[in-house]
Amino acid sequence: MTVTVSESLVRRMARDAAVYGLTRPWAIVMWVALAASLVLSVLNLTAGAGVGDSGSAGWLPLASVALMAVAIGATVSGARRAVRAAMPPGTVVWARLTDEDLQIGADRRVSVIPYETFQGMRVGSDAVILRVRGSSAVTAVPRAVLTDDEVARLRDRIG
Template sequence: MTITIDEGLLRRMARDAAVYGLTRPWAIVMWVALAAGLALSFLTLGTGAADDADAAAWLPLATLGLGVVAVLATVSSARRAVRTATPPGTVVWARLEPDTLQIGADRRVSDIRYREFEGIRVGRDAVILRIRNSTAVTVVPRVLLTDDDIARLRLSVA
């Protein structure tokens, strides 16, 4: 099966990639740290223990601002990465072979051995395969893989 990437699918795949990025273990640590910073800033603000009350008043806003910047940067990065790999109009296909996942995008074909993948996350519109020993991922349109294909990938990646 082949599909042509359109703007809507591109946005939905980027959304799945952004959710993946925002829920990775390092991101969870960041969210916990930001929540702790926010709680601490409210506690400091409420007790008047801060040396500079004006500076303390800005701490909750600064903490929330850091969270917003993290979300915007992750979403922007995911959109850019997905758009670069599969711009609108790209004809994409995927095929599972005994030892490799073959992915084609227009005239490019990639053969990636299953052992190169470290993990898999299945979103609504994208299957995200994490590359071993790397922060890189491969994003495949979900529609190209059947439930059996995904089960096979899960077994091969584990």
């Protein structure tokens, strides 16, 4: 099956990739640290409310929320850039599973990637995210180019 990438598909695939990136173990550690800093800064403000001028401590909750927003924005923006670079709108994309590898075509380019290259996968609503073994890199494939049976076969091959 083939799919022609649209601007909407780029955004939706980037959203799936961003969700994947924002829910990785190290990202969860970051979220816990940011949430803890937010809670501590709010508690610090309320504890010192009657003592006098809180000074710059009043900005700490806003800074925590701003850091959270920047993390989300940077992740989404990076994912969108990466998806757009690999599959610009108008690109015709296809995928084929063989016994040894995954073949992904984007217009005239064809990538033949052995299953052993991948360490894990996550299936989103619009993208299949494949994590490259031994790195933080991922490959995103439009979900529409793979049938449910192919996704199950790919999951079995990757492990």
